[in-house]
Amino acid sequence: MTYAFxxxxxxxxxxxxxxAEAHISIDAVTKxxxxxxxxxxxxxxxxxxxxxxxxxxxxxxxxxxKSTLLKLVAGLTxxxxxxxxxxxxxxxxxxxxVGIVFQNPVLLPWKTVRENVMLQIRMRGLDPAKYADAAxxxxxxxxxxxxxxxxxxxxxxxxxxxxxxxxxLVHDPEVLLMDEPFGALDAMxxxxxxxxxxxxxxxxxxxxxxxxxxxxxxxxxxxxxxVMSSRPGTIEAIxxxxxxxxxxxxxxxxxxxxxxxxxxxxxxxxQGDLDH
Amino acid sequence: MTIAAGGDRxxxxxTTKMSVxxxxxxxxxxxxxxxxxxxxxxxxxxxxxxxxxxxxxYLIPAPLDVVxxxxxxxxxxxxESLPTLYATLCGFALSALxxxxxxxxxxxxxxxxxYLYPLLVFSQSIPKVxxxxxxxxxxxxxMLPKVIVAFLLGVFPVIVSTVLALxxxxxxxxxxxxxxxxxxxxxxxxxxxPHAMPGIFGGLKVSITLAVVGAVVGEFVGSNSGIxxxxxxxxxxxxxxxxxAALFVLSMMGVLLFWILDAIEGLLVPWHESRxxxxxxxx
Ligand SMILES: Nc1ncnc2c1ncn2[C@@H]1O[C@H](COP(=O)(O)OP(=O)(O)O)[C@@H](O)[C@H]1O
Ligand SMILES: [Mg+2]
Numbered sequence: 001m002t003y004a005f006x007x008x009x010x011x012x013x014x015x016x017x018x019x020a021e022a023h024i025s026i027d028a029v030t031k032x033x034x035x036x037x038x039x040x041x042x043x044x045x046x047x048x049x050x051x052x053x054x055x056x057x058x059x060x061x062x063x064x065x066k067s068t069l070l071k072l073v074a075g076l077t078x079x080x081x082x083x084x085x086x087x088x089x090x091x092x093x094x095x096x097x098v099g100i101v102f103q104n105p106v107l108l109p110w111k112t113v114r115e116n117v118m119l120q121i122r123m124r125g126l127d128p129a130k131y132a133d134a135a136x137x138x139x140x141x142x143x144x145x146x147x148x149x150x151x152x153x154x155x156x157x158x159x160x161x162x163x164x165x166x167x168x169l170v171h172d173p174e175v176l177l178m179d180e181p182f183g184a185l186d187a188m189x190x191x192x193x194x195x196x197x198x199x200x201x202x203x204x205x206x207x208x209x210x211x212x213x214x215x216x217x218x219x220x221x222x223x224x225x226x227v228m229s230s231r232p233g234t235i236e237a238i239x240x241x242x243x244x245x246x247x248x249x250x251x252x253x254x255x256x257x258x259x260x261x262x263x264x265x266x267x268x269x270x271q272g273d274l275d276h
Numbered sequence: 277m278t279i280a281a282g283g284d285r286x287x288x289x290x291t292t293k294m295s296v297x298x299x300x301x302x303x304x305x306x307x308x309x310x311x312x313x314x315x316x317x318x319x320x321x322x323x324x325x326x327x328x329x330x331x332x333x334y335l336i337p338a339p340l341d342v343v344x345x346x347x348x349x350x351x352x353x354x355x356e357s358l359p360t361l362y363a364t365l366c367g368f369a370l371s372a373l374x375x376x377x378x379x380x381x382x383x384x385x386x387x388x389x390x391y392l393y394p395l396l397v398f399s400q401s402i403p404k405v406x407x408x409x410x411x412x413x414x415x416x417x418x419m420l421p422k423v424i425v426a427f428l429l430g431v432f433p434v435i436v437s438t439v440l441a442l443x444x445x446x447x448x449x450x451x452x453x454x455x456x457x458x459x460x461x462x463x464x465x466x467x468x469x470p471h472a473m474p475g476i477f478g479g480l481k482v483s484i485t486l487a488v489v490g491a492v493v494g495e496f497v498g499s500n501s502g503i504x505x506x507x508x509x510x511x512x513x514x515x516x517x518x519x520x521a522a523l524f525v526l527s528m529m530g531v532l533l534f535w536i537l538d539a540i541e542g543l544l545v546p547w548h549e550s551r552x553x554x555x556x557x558x559x
Contacts, residue, residue: 076451093457100455106448110470110547123456123466151547 023052023207024073024175029082031068042068044234045082048226052174055201055208057218060228061268066211067103069233070179073209074100086175099168099206101178105160107152107167114139114148117166124171131170138166141200158189165197169204176206180213194220195249202246216252219243219260227267236267337517345517346524352506353525360502361529363419363491364484367426368533371483374427375434376476382435383442393439400432405493412498422494422502429490433482441475442468474548477541484537488530503529 031043042065050056060066071077072084075094084091086098099120107116114135121131139148142162152160161181168176182190194217201208201221212218218225222241229236241260243251251257304313319339325331326338333341346353378396382389404425411421445468453463495504503526510519542551 071451074455076454094455096457098455100452102448102452104446104448106446106452108449108467108470110545119466120456123453123458123462125462153547153549153552 021051022049023054024048024050024086024209025084026069026073027083027085029069029072029079029084031065031072031077032080041232043072044232046233046235048235050207050209052207053205055210055221055223056226057210057212057222057224058226058228059212059215059218059264060233061230062213064228064230065233066228067179069228070100070177070209070211073175074098074177095175097174099171099173099176101161101165101168101176101181103180103183105152105157105164107160107163109152112149112151113144113155113163116152116163117170120167120170126171134172135166135170138169139163141203142166142196156189158185158193161185161193162196165200169200169206172204174207176201176208178208178210180211182217183213190214190217191249197221198245198247215261215264216257219257219264220247220249220252225260225264227264229267237264239264334514334516337520341517342520342524345521349518349521353503353521356501356503356506356522357525357529359419359422359499360488360491360495360504360526363422363426363494363502364487364529364533366419366423367490368430368480368484368487370423370427371430371434371487372480375431375479375483376438378431379435379438379442383439389439396432396435404428404490408493408497411494417498417500421498422491422504425494426487426490429493430483430487433486434476434479437479437482438472438476441472441478444475445471473545474541474550477537477545481534481537481541484533485530488526488533492526 026046026048028045028047029043030041030045033040033042046069058066058069068077072079073086073091075091075098078092086095089095107113108119111119117135117139118128118131121128121135136148139145142165144159144162144166147155147159152163155163161184165178165181168178182193185193198221210218210221215225219239219241225239225241226235227237227239228234239260243254243256243260303309322336323339326336337345378392382392408421408425411424415421415424449467449471450463453467458466491502492504492507495502496508499505503522506522507519510516510522545551
């Protein structure tokens with residue numbers, strides 16, 4: 001079934017990205033997990049280039065290998081075959097200029113919000129004094145001013161995830177990787193966070209790879225949306241999102257926006273993943 | 277403190293016109309009073325049972341006789357509890373100093389775990405009480421055999437809890453540390469160890485109460501001092517009130533040591549779920 005769709009002409013495939021401007025390039029990457037019960041083929045060959053400063057979103061059904069793809073780019077796991085490079089350097093271990101936001105905030109409960117943000121600096125062995133201002137600025141941008149000395153368990157879910165975004169950005173990485181960062185939040189908080197993330201990104205112009213299972217979130221935030229097929233995951237389609245920026249939340253009601261979400265959703269109908 | 281709280285309640289009572297039974301119910305449910313109240317109930321039940329069933333004093337002494345004995349023999353009890361306390365603390369310190377590093381080794385490597393853990397479990401199932409006399413043969417009368425028995429009883433919970441605590445860390449947290457390019461030592465000191473602290477303390481608290489038991493067992497088999505020795509003498513003389521008095525002192529020692537550890541834990545791990553209420557109230 002997957003093959004039938006792979007054979008179909010890919011919709012709205014973006015123009016081939018020139019390698020010169022590729023910041024992250026993923027070449028023929030596959031991943032097979034070795035487990036006790038045998039091999040789990042997680043990713044079929046994936047080819048993808050992400051431009052410098054681009055906001056790329058990846059959507060796909062659960063278990064299609066989105067997290068695996070992100071971990072590969074983050075250097076947290078190694079590819080079975082193929083290569084990944086960031087800024088021309090092959091990724092073999094977690095690279096320097098990368099910040100990650102995980103699905104859970106993973107804040108340390110024994111550290112305050114500020115200490116949690118500064119953890120990125122301490123763990124990397126950087127000079128905390130040099131980054132104190134950056135941390136404060138990020139906390140302010142994220143609306144956490146006044147909560148620097150609070151403990152994570154004193155914060156709401158949205159605030160925790162904002163703190164973890166600050167932590168991912170405090171060392172000023174070139175690349176921001178996010179794995180369903182807002183999945184645990186309610187719809188209202190989520191939209192607010194999306195708007196904030198867009199603003200933070202507009203200010204910093206990082207290269208962003210956002211994994212999400214929310215199609216509106218992907219369309220709202222991204223320059224391009226990658227649609228993955230169900231496991232073993234491979235790229236089924238790539239959509240260029242041609243909506244002017246900055247995008248107000250109200251853009252979600254516009255016909256162009258709705259057309260994008262409908263087009264993308266069709267892939268999941270076709271795959272039988274009606275719940276997405 | 278309690279008085280102030282009581283006064284507070286009375287004001288509340290007056291304004292809300294609550295009955296006397298309500299006040300009693302509130303005092304009875306306050307944290308500090310609860311265990312004391314239970315002890316009182318047990319003591320009364322104990323006394324009543326002796327009177328009602330006519331249990332002779334050579335089987336179970338009356339609570340008042342025990343209290344009298346505690347007061348009369350206080351200097352003796354205090355003097356004899358010192359060697360027991362000393363053996364307990366030494367055994368406990370050894371449990372922590374040897375147990376925690378062993379647990380670190382076990383948690384850090386599958387290989388070490390597969391060699392060491394089964395052996396430890398096996399050694400744990402040897403009844404310490406049965407081999408305690410052996411230690412007297414090996415190490416003679418006095419402090420050393422007591423300390424060793426206290427250590428042998430106390431070390432196992434430390435190892436088990438610490439291993440479990442070290443292992444039960446989120447894969448995401450380790451991924452986070454790796455993504456920050458942190459080395460193994462820094463990850464251990466900054467993340468793994470603090471994360472394991474509540475579990476380690478859980479083990480230490482079990483360990484200290486077992487160390488008390490170990491010290492007394494050591495005194496049973498080979499010592500001429502300590503609460504365990506006193507218990508044996510009292511037992512030999514059918515001096516049940518003294519025996520119960522010694523048991524009381526022993527339990528108080530266990531409770532006190534447990535509380536001290538609990539307080540240290542409160543200082544070192546104030547962030548744990550079980551402590552957050554205290555933190556909030558303190559703030
Ligand atoms: N560490 C692992 N060991 C074995 N299989 C794994 C592991 N991580 C993920 N998988 C498998 O790989 C597939 C893709 O997982 P994942 O990348 O987490 O998907 P997604 O994030 O899209 O839901 C799943 O079938 C999952 O069971
Ligand atoms: Mg995932």
